[in-house]
Amino acid sequence: MNPLVELTGAGYAYEDGPEVLSGVDFGIAPGRALALLGRNGSGKTTLMRLLSGGLRPGSGELRLDGARVAYDRAGLTRLRTSVQLVVQDPDDQLFAASVAQDVSFGPMNLGLTTGEVRARVDAALDALDITSLRDRPTHLLSYGQRKRAAIAGAVAMAPRVLILDEPTAGLDPDGQERLLDALAGLRAAGTTVVMATHDVDLAVRWADDAAVLTPAGIRLGPAHTLLADPGLLAAAGLRAAWSPAVTSFLRARGLLSAHAPGPTTPQALAAWSDPAGGDGDGLAVVAPART
Numbered sequence: 001m002n003p004l005v006e007l008t009g010a011g012y013a014y015e016d017g018p019e020v021l022s023g024v025d026f027g028i029a030p031g032r033a034l035a036l037l038g039r040n041g042s043g044k045t046t047l048m049r050l051l052s053g054g055l056r057p058g059s060g061e062l063r064l065d066g067a068r069v070a071y072d073r074a075g076l077t078r079l080r081t082s083v084q085l086v087v088q089d090p091d092d093q094l095f096a097a098s099v100a101q102d103v104s105f106g107p108m109n110l111g112l113t114t115g116e117v118r119a120r121v122d123a124a125l126d127a128l129d130i131t132s133l134r135d136r137p138t139h140l141l142s143y144g145q146r147k148r149a150a151i152a153g154a155v156a157m158a159p160r161v162l163i164l165d166e167p168t169a170g171l172d173p174d175g176q177e178r179l180l181d182a183l184a185g186l187r188a189a190g191t192t193v194v195m196a197t198h199d200v201d202l203a204v205r206w207a208d209d210a211a212v213l214t215p216a217g218i219r220l221g222p223a224h225t226l227l228a229d230p231g232l233l234a235a236a237g238l239r240a241a242w243s244p245a246v247t248s249f250l251r252a253r254g255l256l257s258a259h260a261p262g263p264t265t266p267q268a269l270a271a272w273s274d275p276a277g278g279d280g281d282g283l284a285v286v287a288p289a290r291t
């Protein structure tokens with residue numbers, strides 16, 4: 001499928017610095033969940049800022065729906081109504097006094113009517129499950145709440161692609177699950193979601209595709225196969241993921257058929273192994289405990 005937004009032959013260097021990215025051909029396919037991984041300083045944030053128009057490539061170009069993006073007011077507005085970036089630190093994004101004011105800022109700048117802005121804000125707060133925080137001052141929210149408010153601000157722009165820079169960093173396990181639920185809702189409504197993460201387990205579990213930034217370039221492929229490649233993980237400074245290890249263990253012992261997907265969480269494995277709790281999906285045989 002044609003990429004929604006795409007960098008071709010793109011290079012970027014910060015002022016007085018070496019090239020951080022060079023010759024990058026990288027597109028975001030509509031409808032896919034994409035995880036971006038790579039060691040600290042590998043260029044994930046830079047790549048996301050290039051894709052969302054915050055940075056302009058020094059060489060090559062950015063295309064939206066196949067057309068070269070113009071870095072003027074009209075071109076950037078068109079890009080930002082399609083692609084929204086949520087930065088890692090919510091305090092770099094939130095600035096208005098209350099959550100509702102902050103979330104309404106983007107839609108208001110699009111020149112929508114008051115009713116349309118209100119509907120966008122209501123939907124975004126609902127999608128992130130923070131309707132109860134609507135009138136709260138942003139600076140009094142917890143870190144996890146501020147993260148959700150920042151994401152709601154991007155969601156209110158109704159982007160086709162939502163790009164999240166390390167959205168689960170700093171969230172507790174319940175906060176991570178709630179965020180994943182919110183992203184699942186947005187995906188079901190048709191939003192393409194991209195996230196940078198250092199959490200390989202999360203990427204295997206959540207993403208359709210993974211893009212791994214290595215010194216040799218960006219490797220893109222299905223998350224569950226790409227992130228099971230020990231050489232690639234080592235090149236990118238990433239830990240081995242739990243799910244591929246458990247899946248290959250189960251297959252090697254004949255407990256999982258070759259083509260059945262493996263468990264992506266310990267909870268899924270526990271449900272499978274528990275004859276009362278699991279539905280046994282994909283698990284060919286569970287060896288009874290020997291006494």
Ligand SMILES: Nc1ncnc2c1ncn2[C@@H]1O[C@H](COP(=O)(O)OP(=O)(O)OP(=O)(O)O)[C@@H](O)[C@H]1O
Binds near residue numbers: 040044045
């Ligand atoms: N504003 C900036 N000015 C100068 N150099 C920068 C700037 N931002 C990033 N860099 C440099 O660009 C390179 C890529 O940084 P980037 O933030 O894109 O990496 P990253 O993969 O997001 O890392 P992390 O996992 O730590 O978030 C690094 O060497 C970094 O020092």
Ligand SMILES: [Mg+2]
Binds near residue numbers: 044045046165
């Ligand atoms: Mg970064």
